[in-house]
Amino acid sequence: MVQQERARLTREKILLGAADVIRRVGYAKASLGQISETSGVTRGALYFHFGSKLDIAAALVDEQHRITREASEMILATDASALELMMHLCLDLAQRLVADPIVRAGVRLTSDTSTFDSPIGDPFRDWIETFGALATRAQDNGETTATVPPDMAARFIIPAFTGVQLVSDTLTGREDLPGRVREMWEILVRALVAAENLATALQMLDDVFTAPGSDEEAMR
The missing domain is CATH 1.10.357.10 (Tetracycline Repressor, domain 2)
Structure with a gap:
């Protein structure tokens, strides 16, 4: 249960980070590296939840x-x-x-x-x-x-x-x-x-x- 909540929070952080990056630079210029950095999660954690920028x-x-x-x-x-x-x-x-x-x-x-x-x-x-x-x-x-x-x-x-x-x-x-x-x-x-x-x-x-x-x- 704790692990599920942690996963939910991580996914939420990724989406909020992606939303911020897209607001600043647009989808086309947004990179997974920028999203990972803005979200405060590792690239591995990002790829655990999403396979691509399009998935995000x-x-x-x-x-x-x-x-x-x-x-x-x-x-x-x-x-x-x-x-x-x-x-x-x-x-x-x-x-x-x-x-x-x-x-x-x-x-x-x-x-x-x-x-x-x-x-x-x-x-x-x-x-x-x-x-x-x-x-x-x-x-x-x-x-x-x-x-x-x-x-x-x-x-x-x-x-x-x-x-x-x-x-x-x-x-x-x-x-x-x-x-x-x-x-x-x-x-x-x-x-x-x-x-x-x-x-x-x-x-x-x-x-x-x-x-x-x-x-x-x-x-x-």
Whole structure:
């Protein structure tokens, strides 16, 4: 049991070290020697857990998927409205991209064409499907108008979030990401919500992004 825990901790150290190296130099320039040194483990220990740099990248992506999936499931289990759930999902991922090195690395590797033989599309498809269902529920419940079809809204929201976080990463290292995601959602709310419901929806937006513990609250 002690040996299993030690192995788990070593594997975790390797993934955190790899995440840090990839953040600094990118996947293509990252070397196993850099990952070993940054992780504080021997090359032998690294090879015990992972056979190659590609194996480490795949493990980072898998771990990022697990973290974000479990977080999403917790959010979706709440009794918030569909529109509010979409805001919470975006804010949660934004905060994890700021604070969680595994999530940062996994998202970067997913969109980095130098990592795998073909792009990883499943995460994007999963998010689009989830947001499509939520957008449909929001429209059915009268939270949004029928002006924009739910599937079209979902196909826009996910790429929009992806673009916002990439630009934020380039310009500020994602320091301003929660605020930029809030701006994205203000545009979406003004486009999707009927005029008579707009004030309520904008108040909901403020409540989500200024809740205790949110980065947006800290920025104000």
